[in-house]
Structures are given as C-alpha cells and as structure tokens.
Amino acid sequence: MPYEFLLYSVADRVATITVNRPDKLNALSTALILELGAAIDEAVADDGVGGVILTGAGRAFIAGADISELAGQTPMTALARSTRGQEIFGRYERSPKPVIAAVNGFALGGGCELAMACHLRIAGEFAKFGQPEVKLGILPGYGGTQRLPRLVGTGRALQLLLTAEIIDAAEAYRIGLANKVVPNADLIATATTMLQQMMANGPLAVRSCIEAVIRGQDMSLGDALAFEAAHFGVLSSTTDMKEGMMAFLDKRAPEFTGA
Ligand code: COA
Numbered sequence: 001m002p003y004e005f006l007l008y009s010v011a012d013r014v015a016t017i018t019v020n021r022p023d024k025l026n027a028l029s030t031a032l033i034l035e036l037g038a039a040i041d042e043a044v045a046d047d048g049v050g051g052v053i054l055t056g057a058g059r060a061f062i063a064g065a066d067i068s069e070l071a072g073q074t075p076m077t078a079l080a081r082s083t084r085g086q087e088i089f090g091r092y093e094r095s096p097k098p099v100i101a102a103v104n105g106f107a108l109g110g111g112c113e114l115a116m117a118c119h120l121r122i123a124g125e126f127a128k129f130g131q132p133e134v135k136l137g138i139l140p141g142y143g144g145t146q147r148l149p150r151l152v153g154t155g156r157a158l159q160l161l162l163t164a165e166i167i168d169a170a171e172a173y174r175i176g177l178a179n180k181v182v183p184n185a186d187l188i189a190t191a192t193t194m195l196q197q198m199m200a201n202g203p204l205a206v207r208s209c210i211e212a213v214i215r216g217q218d219m220s221l222g223d224a225l226a227f228e229a230a231h232f233g234v235l236s237s238t239t240d241m242k243e244g245m246m247a248f249l250d251k252r253a254p255e256f257t258g259a
Contacts, residue, residue, distance in 0.1 A: 064109025
C-alpha cells in the first residue's frame, strides 16, 4: 500500500521499512505511527517476506514522538495515544518474522522504544539512544519503562530514564541495548546479512523462538518452561524438523519449507 511517511520495499525476502520524515528527524506523528502499524502488518502478511528491517531516512532513526502533537494533549487523549502506540509497537515485537532495527542516528523517546520493540538493534557508529521524556515532564509511554529494564537491567534503565542522558552507540552496546555497532555505511548490509542467516534456519523454529522468548517474559518461570516444552513438542511434528536432522546426518544444507 502507498505510505506518506514511510518507504517500503521488499528485496530478497527482506522487507525494509524506512521512516521518511527527515525534516522533523522522523518524529512520530499520529499519522506516522498508524502507517508503522500498517507496514508491519503488510510485511507479516506477505508470504514473500521472511524478515524485516526498520530504519530511518536522513540523520535520525526516530527522534521521538512528535512534540508538537504532545503539547496539546489532555489526560484522555494522552492515555489513548499511549495505548495505541503500545499496541502498534507490540506488533513489531510479536511479529513471527525477525525484525531488526537498523539504528542510523537519533533513537530518542519513542524512537528508542520502537527500537526496543524490535527483536535486535544494530547501531550505526553515529547512533544515539535515550529516553529524555522527563525533560518534557512526561514518562515514556510506548513501553520504555518496561522494555528498557528488561534489556539493560533496572539500575541502568533508571539511570537513563531519570537523568534523560543520551548515550552513544558504543555505550548502548556496552550495556546491552545494541546488539552490534557497525559503520553507518554498513548498517543495512549487516542487518540484511543477519536476517539472511536467520532466514536460512527453519522458519517455524525461528517463530517459536521469538514467541517463547517474548511471551515467556510475561509468565512465571514454571509457566514459561512449560510453554517452551510445548513448542519443542509441536516442532517435532514438522517436516522441517525431519529435514533439519536428515540434512545434518547427510552432511548437506537443509531445505526448509516452513511445514
Ligand atoms: N518532535 C517534533 N519535532 C522534532 C522532534 C520531535 N521529537 N525532534 C526533532 N524535531 C524537529 C525540530 O523541531 C526541527 O524542526 P524545525 O526545523 O521545523 O525547527 C527539526 O526536527 C530538526 O531538529 P533540531 O532540533 O533543529 O536538530 P538538532 O540537531 O539541533 O537536535 C535533537 C537534534 C534530536 C537533539 C533535538 O531535535 C531534540 O532534542 N529533539 C527532541 C528529542 C526528544 O525529546 N524526544 C522525545 C520526545 S517524547
């Protein structure tokens, strides 16, 4: 579908969603957030897509929610904004196909939150991360207070949230917020190579890993282990499992079909 604030393309089974509002450093207006929801739905629904890259046009990944919209919000519209954004970001996290945030520049506020809703974050060397909402008298409303401590631990999360400190790519890597740091020129190629590596594996197994990790975080350890065991059992009914094991024993590359 056509997008006003996004570029969307598919090549070699990788869908690339590029936030394209560079004059405002890709700030997330309501219209842009709705398009982000439509774009991940399109990628998930397309059988020709095996993985997704999310990136930004220009010098920012996403410099946060659009402050010009936030400035006029009331308690009820703010509640609705937060709930809608959380639901749309959740679609990235729940995607059965791996989603990599290729963080090319500023990932602030909602930009950092959306990057955290992706499965992995590859940072360009000039990327900057932060949750500066308290400077505006608000808190992150798109999942930042929950996903940041899960990724970097409570102490580091509170440091970033309470100081509004903006950190560079090297520090983001050091604390576990970024999976990898690469030169900006190599960002998309690196994300593409990682997705290709994932897409060469059994797609049902990849999907089960995502689901077990993401949904398991909301469960007790006992329930999450039972959930993992159920996935382990179901996967043993698949043609892909037989193919993966036979290919190993035959010393050849597997040919997965997703069945
Ligand atoms: N919402 C709306 N507009 C934004 C924006 C945001 N979150 N972030 C940047 N912009 C706009 C600026 O208003 C400016 O627009 P203009 O040219 O029409 O005046 C344009 O993007 C370029 O930003 P500018 O501030 O001039 O760039 P800079 O290099 O001097 O600073 C930042 C870059 C990221 C440090 C700065 O833009 C910033 O602090 N942005 C807000 C970050 C934030 O608080 N995000 C959380 C929001 S909840």
